[in-house]
Structures are given as C-alpha cells and as structure tokens.
Amino acid sequence: MTFHLFIPIVSPLIGAALAVLLHRQWVVVRALTLISVLINLGYGLWLMSVVPQSGPLVAQASGWLAPFGISLVADGMSALMVMLAALLMLTTVVYSFYSVDREREAHFYYPLLLLLLLGVSGAFLTGDLFNLYVWFEVLLVASFGLITLGGSREQLEGGLKYVVLNLLGSTAFLFGCGLMYGFAGTLNMAHIAERMATLADPGLQTVLAGVFLFAFGSKAAIVPLFFWLPSSYHTPPVAVTAIFSGLMTKVGVYSLYRVFGLLLQNELAIYAPWITLIAGLTMVIGVLGAVAQMNVRRILSFHIISQIGYSVMGLGLASAAGLAAGLVFTAHVMIVKMALFFIGGAAEQINGTGDLKKMGGLARREPLLALFWFLGILSLAGIPPLSGFIGKLILLQVGVSQQAYLITAVAAGTSILTFFSMLKIWNEVFWKKSYEDVNRLPRVRFGLLAPGAALVILSVALGLVAGPLVEYNTIAGQQLFDRAAYITAVCGADGCEAVYRAAVK
Amino acid sequence: MLPLLLMLSIFMLFRGHNLPGGGFIGGLLASSAIILQMVAFGPKVARRILPVNYLILAAFGVFFGALWGLPALFAGLPYMQAFWLPEPIPGVGKIGTPVLFDIGVYFTVIGVTTKIALLLVEEPILFPFPEMKSVPVDHQEEVA
Numbered sequence: 160m161t162f163h164l165f166i167p168i169v170s171p172l173i174g175a176a177l178a179v180l181l182h183r184q185w186v187v188v189r190a191l192t193l194i195s196v197l198i199n200l201g202y203g204l205w206l207m208s209v210v211p212q213s214g215p216l217v218a219q220a221s222g223w224l225a226p227f228g229i230s231l232v233a234d235g236m237s238a239l240m241v242m243l244a245a246l247l248m249l250t251t252v253v254y255s256f257y258s259v260d261r262e263r264e265a266h267f268y269y270p271l272l273l274l275l276l277l278g279v280s281g282a283f284l285t286g287d288l289f290n291l292y293v294w295f296e297v298l299l300v301a302s303f304g305l306i307t308l309g310g311s312r313e314q315l316e317g318g319l320k321y322v323v324l325n326l327l328g329s330t331a332f333l334f335g336c337g338l339m340y341g342f343a344g345t346l347n348m349a350h351i352a353e354r355m356a357t358l359a360d361p362g363l364q365t366v367l368a369g370v371f372l373f374a375f376g377s378k379a380a381i382v383p384l385f386f387w388l389p390s391s392y393h394t395p396p397v398a399v400t401a402i403f404s405g406l407m408t409k410v411g412v413y414s415l416y417r418v419f420g421l422l423l424q425n426e427l428a429i430y431a432p433w434i435t436l437i438a439g440l441t442m443v444i445g446v447l448g449a450v451a452q453m454n455v456r457r458i459l460s461f462h463i464i465s466q467i468g469y470s471v472m473g474l475g476l477a478s479a480a481g482l483a484a485g486l487v488f489t490a491h492v493m494i495v496k497m498a499l500f501f502i503g504g505a506a507e508q509i510n511g512t513g514d515l516k517k518m519g520g521l522a523r524r525e526p527l528l529a530l531f532w533f534l535g536i537l538s539l540a541g542i543p544p545l546s547g548f549i550g551k552l553i554l555l556q557v558g559v560s561q562q563a564y565l566i567t568a569v570a571a572g573t574s575i576l577t578f579f580s581m582l583k584i585w586n587e588v589f590w591k592k593s594y595e596d597v598n599r600l601p602r603v604r605f606g607l608l609a610p611g612a613a614l615v616i617l618s619v620a621l622g623l624v625a626g627p628l629v630e631y632n633t634i635a636g637q638q639l640f641d642r643a644a645y646i647t648a649v650c651g652a653d654g655c656e657a658v659y660r661a662a663v664k
Numbered sequence: 665m666l667p668l669l670l671m672l673s674i675f676m677l678f679r680g681h682n683l684p685g686g687g688f689i690g691g692l693l694a695s696s697a698i699i700l701q702m703v704a705f706g707p708k709v710a711r712r713i714l715p716v717n718y719l720i721l722a723a724f725g726v727f728f729g730a731l732w733g734l735p736a737l738f739a740g741l742p743y744m745q746a747f748w749l750p751e752p753i754p755g756v757g758k759i760g761t762p763v764l765f766d767i768g769v770y771f772t773v774i775g776v777t778t779k780i781a782l783l784l785v786e787e788p789i790l791f792p793f794p795e796m797k798s799v800p801v802d803h804q805e806e807v808a
Contacts, residue, residue, distance in 0.1 A: 162736075165743035173730050179723035222736075222745040270723075 163202075164218035164231045167241050167280040170198040175273035185264055189256065192269040196249045199280060203242025210238045211634045215648040217286070224662065226350040226655040232286035232648065235635025236486060240283040240413055243493055247405040248276050250610035254501055255398040257606030258508065263308055263396070271308070272402070274301035279406050283413060286649055288346045288422075289336050291414065292329070295378070299325055302407060305399045306391060317391035324387035328377035335370040342367065345659075349649035351422050352642050353656055368426035371418050372434070379411030381471055382440040385464045389448065392463075393456035393513065397504025400456055404463050405497040412470045412489055419474060420482055420639045427477050435475030435566050442468030442573040449580045455503040455513045458584060459496070462539070465573060466492045469554060472566055476557055483636025484557045487629060488550035495538045495547060495618050499581075501611030502532045506588050508607065509600050515584065520593030525603050529589040531615045536585065538618045540578035546621035546628075553629065666713070669697035677770050678763065687729075687766035691773025698774075699781045707785045714774075718782070722775025729768025732761040 174195030178188045210216060215234040219225060233241070252272065259268055278298025285291050307318035340346055342363055343354045355364070377384040388408070392400050419427045419434075427434075445465025452458045469492070473485015505528060506521055507513040522529040538545035541552075551574060558567035621628055638644065650658050673693035680686025702710035714721075736745035748760030 162740055162742045165733075165737060169730065169733065169737070169743060173727060176723050176727035176730060180720060180727060218742050220742060222742050 161216040161218050161233075164216055164233055164284065165220075166202050167199045167245070167284065168231075168277060170195045170202075171273040171277040171280065175270040175277065178270040178273065179267060182265070182267065182270075185261075188264070188269050189252075192252055192273060193249075195273055196245055196252055196276065199245035199276065200242065200249055203238065203245050206233050206238035207242050207631070210235050210638075211631060214644055215638065217648050224658060225650040226345055226347045226659045227662070229290050230286035230347060230349070230649050231284045232348070232645070233284055234638040234645065234648075235631065236413070236416065236639050237283045239486065239490060239631070239635060240409070241280055243490060244276060244279045244283065244406055247402060247493060247497055248272065250497065250501070250614060251398050251402040251405075253606060254401065254504075254610040255396075257604055258398055258504075259396055266308060267304075268308060271301050271304045274298075275305065275402065275406070277301075279410055282410050286348050288339060288348055288351065288418075290346075291417075292332055292336055295329060295332065295410070295414075298407075298410065299329065302403065306395050306403075308395070308399075311394075314394045317394035320387050321391040324377065324384075328374050328384075331370055331377070332374035335367060335374055338363075338367055338370060345655075347649070347655060348417070348421055349646045350655035350659070352424075353646050353650075353654050355422060355425065356642075364423065364426055365429060368419070368423045368430055371423070372415070372430065375411045375414040375418065376437070377411075379408050379415060379467050379471070380464050381437050381467060382444050382464075385441070385445070385467075388464060389452075389457055389460040392460040393454060397456075397500065397507065400460075401497050401500035401504065404459070404500050405493050408463060408467055409470075409489060409493055412467065412474075412485075415471070415474055416482060416485070416639060421642060421645060424640070424642065427474075431475055431477040434471060434477075435563065438468045438472035438475050439566050439569045440468070441465065441471060442569060443576075446573055446576040446580060453515045455507055455515065455518075455584060455588065456500070457513075458580065459500055459503055462577065462580065463496060465577060466496065466539075468573070469551070469570060472558070472570060473554060475566065476561055476563060478557070478561065479636045479640040480557045480633075481561070481636075482639055483629075483632045484550075484553040486632045486635055488554050490628070490632070491538075491546040491550040491618065491621065494614050494621070495535055498611045498614035498618065499532070499535045499539065501607070501614070502528060502535060503584065503588075505603050505607040505611065506532075509603055510588075515587040518588045518593070519591045520589075520597040522589040524597045524600060527612070528603055528608060531608070531612045532589060533585065534619065535611070535615050536578065536581035538615070538622070539581060541574045542578075544619075544622045546618040546625070549622055549625040549629065665700055666697050669693055669700070673697065673770075677766060680766060687769030688773055690766075691770040692777065694770070695774045695777040695781070698778050702781060702785060707782055710782070714778075718775040718779035720775075722772045722779065725768045725771030725773070725775060727768070728771065729765045732764040732768065735761060 174191050178191045181187045210233060215232050218231045220229040275298055278294050278301055281294035281297065282291055285294060303322055306321055307314055339351065343351045343358065345351055345354065380388045392403060442465050445461050445468060449458045449461035452461060470485050470489045473481050473488060506518065510518045512518065538547040541547040555567050555570060646654050673690045676685040676693055677687055677690030680689065698710050698713055701713060733743045735747055737743050746760055746762050
C-alpha cells in the first residue's frame with residue numbers, strides 16, 4: 160500500500176481550487192499553478208525511479224479493499240505518463256506566462272490548466288474502469304473550457320465540433336463500462352482481468368473490445384474518427400493547442416494500451432490485424448491530410464494524427480515488445496510535437512498570422528528559433544541521433560521481428576512524407592524571403608523560445624542517451640502485459656476473486 | 665418555502681452518511697430554494713438571498729472538501745480515509761472527516777447549480793455576439 164500515490168491528484172485539485180479563490184492576485188495564481196505542476200513533476204520522477212524495481216504500486220481510496228473500492232495503480236507506463244504530463248504542463252505554463260492575455264488569465268485560465276492536469280493524472284493512475292471514465296470527463300470538461308475560452312466566433316465553431324464528437328466517444332465509453340459491468344460483474348481492472356480469463360463468452364468479449372476500440376479510438380483520433388481534431392485544434396491560443404497535442408490524444412492511446420494490454424488481452428489477438436490496418440491508414444491519411452493545408456497549426460494537427468498511427472502500431476503488434484516500442488515512440492512524440500507547436504506558435508505570434516503564404520524570412524531574423532525548429536523536424540522525421548530515430552527504429556525492429564513487413568514498410572515510408580511536409584513549413588516560414596520587411600517584425604521573447612527549445616534539447620538528449628529510456632520502457636511494456644503481477648499487486652497473492660468471495664460470505 | 669427548504673437541505677446534509685441524503689442532495693435542495701425564489705421574483709431578488717460570488721463559493725467547496733482528505737495522507741493512510749470523533753454530538757450526529765467533506769460538496773453544488781441557473785436567466789447580458797440585439801429580461805417578463 161502506497162498511501163502517497165494520491166499526491167499527483169490532490170496537488171492540482173487543491174491548487175486549482177485555491178487559484179479560483181485567489182483569482183484576483185495573478186501573481187499568487189501563477190505561483191500556485193507552478194507549485195502544483197512542480198509537485199507532480201517531482202512525484203512523477205520519483206515514481207519512475209521506483210516502479211521498475213518494485214513492480215506496480217497500489218493505493219486504495221479511503222482504505223476500501225480492492226475489488227470494492229477504487230484502486231490507484233502506478234506501473235511503469237502510468238509513472239512515465241504522469242511524469243510526462245507534468246513536464247509538458249510545466250512548459251505550457253511557462254509559455255502561457257509570456258503569451259496568454261490578461262483577459263484569459265482573469266477568466267480562470269490557469270485553474271483550467273490545473274484541472275486538465277488533474278484529469279490526465281487521474282486517468283493515468285486509476286485502476287478502475289468507471290473511475291477512468293470519470294477522469295476522462297474531468298479532463299474533457301477542462302478542455303472544453305480551454306478551447307472556447309475567449310469566445311471568438313471561430314473558437315466557438317471549433318469548440319462545438321470538439322465537444323460534440325468527444326461526447327460521442329464518451330458515450331461509447333460509458334456503454335462499454337455498462338456492458339463490462341453486466342458481463343464481468345465488476346469494474347476494478349484487476350478483477351476484470353482475472354474474471355476475463357474464466358468467463359467464456361467470446362462473442363460478447365469481442366463486442367466489448369470493439370466498443371472500447373471505438374471509444375478510445377475517437378479520443379486518440381485514429382482513422383476514421385479523427386476529423387474533430389484538425390477542425391478545432393488551431394483555434395485556441397498556441398499554449399492550449401500545444402498542451403492538447405501533447406496530452407489529449409495520448410490519454411486515448413494510454414487507455415487503448417491499458418484496456419487491450421490488461422483487460423482484453425485475448426481479444427487483442429483477434430483485433431491485432433485490424434488495429435494494424437487502422438494504424439497504417441492513420442499514418443498515411445494523417446500525413447496526406449497535411450499536404451493540402453496552408454496554416455502552421457493545421458499542418459501540425461494533421462501530423463498529430465499521423466503520429467498516433469505509430470503509437471497504435473505498437474498496440475497492433477500485440478506483444479510486450481510491441482507495446483514497449485509504442486511507449487518509447489509515444490514518449491518521444493509527446494515531447495517533440497509540443498516543441499514544434501511552441502516554436503511554430505512563436506513564429507505565428509511574431510508574424511501575427513499562421514498563414515504560410517504571408518509568413519517568411521524568419522531564418523535570418525530569428526536564427527535560434529529556426530535552428531530549434533529544424534532540429535525538431537529532424538527528430539519528428541526520425542533522423543539519427545535524435546529521439547525520433549530511436550522511437551521509430553525500435554518500432555520497426557519489432558515489426559520486422561514479428562514478420563509484420565507491410566506495416567513496417569508503411570511506417571518507414573510515412574517518415575519520409577512527414578519530413579517533406581515539415582520542410583514545407585521550414586521553406587515557407589523560415590527560409591523563403593518575406594514579402595514584408597522582416598526587420599519590422601517584433602523579436603521573439605525568451606519565454607516563447609525557451610519551452611520549445613528545452614523540449615528539443617530533451618529530445619536530442621534522449622536520442623544520445625537512449626539506453627535508459629529503452630530499458631525503462633521494456634520493463635514498462637512487460638509490466639503492462641503481465642496480468643498476474645498486476646492482480647497480485649492490487650488484490651494480494653490470492654487474487655481479487657478470493658477477496659471478493661471472503662467478503663460476500 | 666425558502667426557510668423550509670433550507671432547513672430540509674441542512675437536515676439532509678447531516679443525515680447523509682449512511683442514509684439517503686448527503687452533501688449533493690442537500691446542496692441541490694438548498695439551490696432549488698434559491699432557484700424557486702428566482703422563478704417567483706426574478707434573479708435580482710434571488711441574488712439578495714445569498715449575496716456571494718457563486719463561483720467562489722463552488723471553489724471554496726472544492727477546496728474545503730479536498731482539505732479533509734488530507735489528514736489521512738499525513739497520517740500515512742490512503743487519501744480520504746475517514747476519521748471520526750469517538751462520541752456523536754447530540755442533535756447533529758457523528759462528526760468526522762466524511763461529514764466535513766460532505767459540507768464541501770454541499771457548498772460546491774449550491775455554487776455550481778445556482779450559478780448555472782442565474783447565468784441562464786441573465787443570459788442576455790452575457791450574450792456573446794453584440795451585433796445581435798437581445799431582449800432584456802424585464803421585457804420578457806412583461807410579455808409573459
């Protein structure tokens with residue numbers, strides 16, 4: 160029992176409540192936000208240092224026993240995600256200090272960011288299926304607030320699509336929860352995993368897997384459920400788009416990994432070819448969708464979808480090694496994608512527009528910004544020695560070793576297309592001559608450059624020192640796939656069923 | 665109805681730990697008392713009943729509720745593990761951290777539901793598109 164596992168949930172919750180109470184003192188609000196995020200980051204790093212050796216850590220809410228109460232479970236994947244969420248939120252908060260207007264700050268911008276972090280951390284830590292749904296709602300409500308905050312016409316339009324299509328996904332998720340409870344008689348993930356092995360109704364199990372694939376797939380923006388993403392992500396302020404790109408779709412990917420890796424392991428074998436097909440389509444369609452776009456953030460939004468394909472490919476490989484490779488890639492893409500949004504957003508703020516045709520000449524005006532952008536796109540495309548190379552290399556290696564040649568070839572080909580598409584932004588924004596006098600443009604402020612630069616440097620570092628990351632994720636992938644260890648950690652050596660029987664008597 | 669409903673809501677609040685009731689139901693009853701006043705006499709009168717910023721009230725509720733999960737954390741127990749006073753207080757019942765948590769929920773529910781109702785009624789003031797003329801509340805009442 161690890162009683163302090165609640166810290167990453169309690170700290171943003173209390174931080175957000177206090178920030179609303181003290182919303183008139185903006186210094187206090189900023190400080191509270193920063194402190195909450197730093198607490199989460201520190202705790203996430205500590206978790207990552209402990210979990211590979213100790214196995215999953217568990218806490219039972221209010222001390223209620225496992226199959227009855229709500230469990231919090233931190234295994235390798237959860238720890239990594241909690242840490243990354245806090246790290247990315249930290250860069251977003253710093254970027255927001257320099258870019259978000261006072262009007263938004265006064266209307267609870269930072270409390271909403273903290274609530275988003277609350278929902279995301281809760282979703283990563285929970286060991287209960289319905290509780291996962293609740294955390295999804297928390298983070299979605301916070302994101303609804305963030306995406307429409309400001310209330311301009313195009314924001315409301317984008318926000319409407321975002322809200323409606325996300326509600327559709329949530330409804331499917333709720334259906335899935337209901338079906339699961341009717342089928343397995345429990346919602347505790349460890350208990351479900353245990354009962355899934357003994358319950359024999361392959362038809363219903365397959366339906367359940369399909370419902371969850373739809374629900375989380377629409378959150379993760381896989382083909383053909385992705386269309387809400389590019390039509391809404393370019394409307395809010397840059398900082399909001401960036402944190403969405405880093406966290407929102409990845410919570411969907413995390414849930415897919417968790418549900419298929421732990422609960423529906425047997426179904427994963429059936430669905431693997433379809434998941435792989437979806438992964439391939441997602442990669443290609445995402446990249447091709449970006450070709451037609453002429454707006455920095457819209458292009459980047461389509462690339463989010465394309466990259467999700469790689470994460471889903473890890474799941475489609477249906478093995479511990481595949482999941483581990485997918486996790487390495489997901490961690491890399493969360494960092495790099497946000498870096499690109501920050502840098503692209505900074506360029507957008509300098510130019511006052513995100514329209515590629517009206518931008519230009521920034522390589523001469525802001526060489527540092529251009530340098531980091533170039534490193535970022537190299538990493539996204541997967542050029543050694545950056546982190547993208549490691550992420551893709553491992554994924555392709557596992558693909559080849561499992562004789563999944565077609566998806567491997569598609570993944571490799573998509574990398575080249577990604578690079579081409581990114582070069583378009585490079586040419587238009589940084590390289591070509593500007594129609595206007597570049598020297599009249601405002602200089603980029605340190606606060607706008609630093610978050611993106613820091614993330615790019617992190618990506619370079621992860622590429623150079625890839626050993627620990629890969630090792631960590633190999634363990635995380637094994638933990639994710641190891642049902643018995645998870646059940647033992649949550650319910651004790653005899654399993655949840657024994658605890659349940661003893662209590663019901 | 666106002667005092668009656670408010671009394672009932674507080675009764676529900678303290679009854680709630682092991683019986684139907686609790687902070688959520690109590691909060692709904694209290695806010696329905698305010699909303700009834702609003703339906704009968706309009707939002708201005710309703711605002712005078714509890715002259716606070718409802719958003720702040722809700723945030724205070726969240727803070728207050730979350731606060732009472734903390735003692736367990738400091739005692740090395742899982743968050744929200746309950747602590748109870750050994751003896752029940754006459755007229756109120758057993759007092760412990762879950763009751764205090766429920767009081768937090770109570771304030772949050774009052775704050776949020778009343779705020780939503782007031783926003784819906786006073787909407788024309790906050791209408792997002794200024795180019796569209798909206799009918800002020802008082803006129804609508806006359807028409808009705």
